[in-house]
Amino acid sequence: MTTPAQQRPLRIVLAPDSLKGSLSAQEAALAMSAGVTAAAARLGHPEPGVVLMPLADGGEGTLDALLAAWRVEARTAPCHDAAGRARTARYGISDGSGVHGAPIRGVLEAAEANGLPLVADRPLDALTATSYGVGEIAVRLLDDGAEEILLCIGGSATTDGGVGLLTALGARFLDAGNDPLAPGGGALGALATIDVTGLHPRARTVRWRIAVDVDNPLCGPRGAAAVFGPQKGATPDDVAVLDAGLDHLARVVAASTGVDMLDVPGAGAAGGLPAVLVPFLGAEIVPGSALVADAVGLAAALAAADLVLTAEGSFDAQSLGGKVVHAVAAHAPATCAVVVIAGRVQLPAAQVQEAGLAAAFSLAPGPVTLDELIGGASHLMEDAAAQVYGVFGAGRGQVSC
Template sequence: MIAPAPQRPLRIVLAPDSLKGSLPAAEAALAMSGGVRAAAARLGHPAPRVVLAPLADGGEGTLDALLTAWSVEPRTTACHDAAGRARSARYGISSSGTSGIPRTMGVLEAAEANGLPLVADLPLDALTATSYGVGEIAARLLDDGAEEILLCIGGSATTDGGAGLLSALGARFLDRDGDPLPPGGGALAALASIDTTDLHPRARSVRWRIAVDVDNPLCGPRGAAAVFGPQKGATPDDVVVLDAGLAHLARIVEEATGVAVLEVPGAGAAGGLPAVLVPFLGAEIVPGSALVADAVGLSAALADADLVLTGEGSLDAQSLGGKVVQAVVGNAPAGCAVVAIAGRVQLTAAEVQDAGLAAAFSIATGPMALDELIQGAGALMEEAAAQVYGVFGANRPG
């Protein structure tokens, strides 16, 4: 027997990550919304107060998640890819006060300039690939008046320690003869000095935050070259050259700034981009999901929620290590049920509950091939959200 309808509409926050390869976070949130609204109507309940809060972990989809949260359109700017070819890239900037945020924030995804897919038509050259284009986008954000820059750095094709990026902001990486180094991490062994005299006038006056989902150091067996270089086309010999170049860069940077970047966790992310941003610009390295949660005001959005739905493509042990699901649980108020909906769930009930979730459900309606899940992800997500409402909404008192 169905319990009496609640006396007031439930407030439901929908805060999923994307389902990689099938459903962007914003579309996942819309599908969830359709499911809970339809379930409430069938049960004769007042229409729930639904808040859409699509999230990301700092990698693919972060730009779109923040633009949705800020209700702003993407902007475009000219830049160059990792091979030095001209292209355009998207970026975003909020208005001061957007979603309760006191400052004007800019966001860029480094992969819009130095992403691997952009150079997939060329033979990969790990020694010369440059992050210069990322710096061009950052310079545009500074010109547009951003007071804080959120830099999302996954999916890069570069291993240049951020030298290209900082060069685009006005720094000069010079050899012993005072000549500029050629682009790419392969040239870093010849670095003698870094001249920041002509650095962009606003570069040091803004807050920089770098979204990462790894803690790899700059150099060594777990460093940028050894772990990520091969996927960017680096041969074993190239890895040796790149690792030595990054180590040399670190020594020059420490001499100039006093910052020992070899000891900074996460400095090896995206080919070592943080290696120059942390010491020269005071950039903060933060978990991507935490950065996005803060940027969209997730804590405030969840403050009076009755139910929160989150989710991602695969809910597994990695989901509990700084990803979106963990950020949602960490920001949810006490007593509020947080339920995960995922393409697949690879955690036991005990693991789900120990992680702070009330429950976790797969969108699969039975034995289904991966292609079926991907193609039907929207409808399946909607149906799963309706089922969750039936469990958590139908019997909730007003």
């Protein structure tokens, strides 16, 4: 039997989501790293080979997760919010090397321009709120040379079917008098023709992928207006106008492109943002966690790993349906144990293991308040990771160098 000093170091990937309100994904990964490294030292083990790979599900935090994974700083661009006010937004682009044939990727969180928090200081007119600012950031990505654009669209304040975004890219949405439509979803019912001859010259040469975390259709009882409109300030009458407008938009788009977006799962995300991007730009709608996993090279990182630690705020049934934990489990080989650390664990061991996970542990050391859990999240994450290392490191004596 080998001694601890002769053991091969554990190869560990740290791939957490953010714990909203307490830790970003990067902060969670750093706390995990401190925990496993300290535990290995206390046990007299070789320092583990640790790979930090903070993740996200395509919503809030995705930009920061990809910036960390690509090891680049955020860039900024002037744009306009959903109410048309000037602001500065962040976006990201990979380092431009295109190493090993990888595309130069850009990431854009739509909420940097059309997010609800940005217009929380004023009553929002749901009929005029526009996604134009999202398109302004996309133009900057195209001008910066991105070959693939990852568009993360959660948290929007708009219900305009992506018309504002595509307008910023050079398209023209015209009424029967050949005049441009007014901004916002309230004007969609007057749409007569769509002119895309003035699109940005690179708009249809890059690959567009839209990260979604819902499967709502564009229209109807589960559509963009009915489900999400009220939280964006829409009255019942507004919802009816917006839903009818999106339906009309889809029909004009179908007549122009042959692509019917009415029954496409996810087309209702972010106020119907995919409704024009899929037909005119060839955009793909994908689960956000899968998009991020691909963008950071999760599968390759896990291929040689012995252990992966992932994390999120609440580990429950939804975690297994397209969230970060699900993506990690799906990409991990059978030889790599997957352990979840969460603020709250709501699944029994049998369900955890049936999902392909080794175990799930709560951050809570005992009865604590939510404020205590949030305030001590970094220390608690470090300690939980050390505990996990202790369990998995204890059996390493049978593995020689």
